[in-house]
Amino acid sequence: MRAKVHVTLKKGVLDPQGEAVRHALGALGFDDVGEVRVGKVIELDLSDEDRGTAEARVSEMCEKLLANTVIENYRVELE
Known part of the structure; x- marks a missing residue:
């Protein structure tokens, strides 16, 4: 089985990388x-x-390592 984990910053968290991409x-x-x-x-x-x-x-992997749940959300897709 394959899993995809999508990790994104929570609303309200500053995203300097996103701002750099928008500027570029x-x-x-x-x-x-x-x-x-x-x-x-x-x-x-x-x-x-x-x-x-x-x-x-x-x-469990996301909670322990893959995502910083203080500032990030994650979504799991199984294939």
């Missing part, structure tokens, strides 16, 4: 872009066959 897009002529938020996607190959077990394990 403006410099390239893409002036119609408003706020830009940058996140990350983490892909995991899992040996778990049970979806419930896999989702619980990946959520």
